[in-house]
Amino acid sequence: MPNSYHTDAQLARTKRLNQILRELPDFCSDYFLSVEQITSPLTRLSYAYDLKIFFQYCSDELAKFHGKSIVDFTDADLRAVTKQDIERYARYLSYYVKNEMDDGNSDTELTREYVNHEYGIKRKYASLRGLFKYMFAEGRIESDVASLVPLPKLHERAIIRLDIDEVARILDVAEQGTELPKTYQKYHKLTAKRDVALLSLFLGTGIRISECVGLNLDDFDFEQNAFVVTRKGGKEVILYFSDEVSTAVQDYIKERKEIETLPGHENACFLSIQRRRISQRAVENMVKKYASIAAPLKKKISPHKLRSTFGTNLYRETGDIYLVADVLGHSDVNTTRKHYAAMAEDHRRMAAEKTVLRSDN
Numbered sequence: 001m002p003n004s005y006h007t008d009a010q011l012a013r014t015k016r017l018n019q020i021l022r023e024l025p026d027f028c029s030d031y032f033l034s035v036e037q038i039t040s041p042l043t044r045l046s047y048a049y050d051l052k053i054f055f056q057y058c059s060d061e062l063a064k065f066h067g068k069s070i071v072d073f074t075d076a077d078l079r080a081v082t083k084q085d086i087e088r089y090a091r092y093l094s095y096y097v098k099n100e101m102d103d104g105n106s107d108t109e110l111t112r113e114y115v116n117h118e119y120g121i122k123r124k125y126a127s128l129r130g131l132f133k134y135m136f137a138e139g140r141i142e143s144d145v146a147s148l149v150p151l152p153k154l155h156e157r158a159i160i161r162l163d164i165d166e167v168a169r170i171l172d173v174a175e176q177g178t179e180l181p182k183t184y185q186k187y188h189k190l191t192a193k194r195d196v197a198l199l200s201l202f203l204g205t206g207i208r209i210s211e212c213v214g215l216n217l218d219d220f221d222f223e224q225n226a227f228v229v230t231r232k233g234g235k236e237v238i239l240y241f242s243d244e245v246s247t248a249v250q251d252y253i254k255e256r257k258e259i260e261t262l263p264g265h266e267n268a269c270f271l272s273i274q275r276r277r278i279s280q281r282a283v284e285n286m287v288k289k290y291a292s293i294a295a296p297l298k299k300k301i302s303p304h305k306l307r308s309t310f311g312t313n314l315y316r317e318t319g320d321i322y323l324v325a326d327v328l329g330h331s332d333v334n335t336t337r338k339h340y341a342a343m344a345e346d347h348r349r350m351a352a353e354k355t356v357l358r359s360d361n
Helices: 004-021 026-038 041-061 075-080 083-094 118-137 164-176 182-205 209-213 243-256 280-294 303-318 321-328 333-339 341-354
Strands: 096-102 105-114 226-230 236-240
Touching (some): 004 026, 026 118, 041 118, 182 243
16 A cells, blocks of 8 residues: 555645646646656656746846746747846846745745755756757747756765764764753653664665655564665665664654554654654754764764765675665666765775785795
């Protein structure tokens, strides 16, 4: 039976996408229909957000469209967009201001500032390219000007992971709680076993945060030390874990089964203090809290960094990039290779050092 959490999440994204499509030009609906079978709802939702920003830029910044409502853009308007317009779009994305309604008060309008760096700009350009490519292929525009604008050059980011000592330390901090600020210690006894189980799963299986928060109690088989996760695209796979991870999760589940949850969250594995399925934001904050003590010099430690830590350790132990890709759920091994290229270099260097041509004896 499909995991209801992931089914509900997909449905919510589809509903949100339909809402945004009503705020976009009509031709965008045709484009999204064309990519529906090859993209996930989350991907299409990201495209929709990106395209809305582009048309807002056209309305706010380009004299020929000044003040035009986004929904009123036509094929002819898209044909009027030039290569220079798209090049200037990158400058706009670096910093722009939007007036939005306050989520907490629908009568209040807030001014929010947005900043995109090279990765964010590249993604938004890629979304725009997809639309122009479709419109050109359909003969609705005479030229694909978006393809003439090169994507921003990306600078390699330093890959941050925890080393072996830091892995042990973050688990110790979560288990004991004595080094936490007093404001956190107040709730630590309520969350300690849960937090150790979550950290153990990230560090011991490389699970994604979205996969983790979606876990249900009946997804685990402790006789096999295995559990079912729902990966991107809704595919279910079985992952395995060590006895150490098994102990941490079972310790938590014994405690978890004594909690009376809110309606609709009865089968959720990881709960918040409010007795509902824990959110991704709560998990991110939990990891940040413990990492700031366990590895204070490594900033921005996130669940994804713990996933990278697992991948690093697995690759160091096995040297098998295909195994790492399979366990992490990467559809393309080149994605894995990109992240673990530095370790591949270490392996090649070690091979050279192990090759002895003349013995000293």
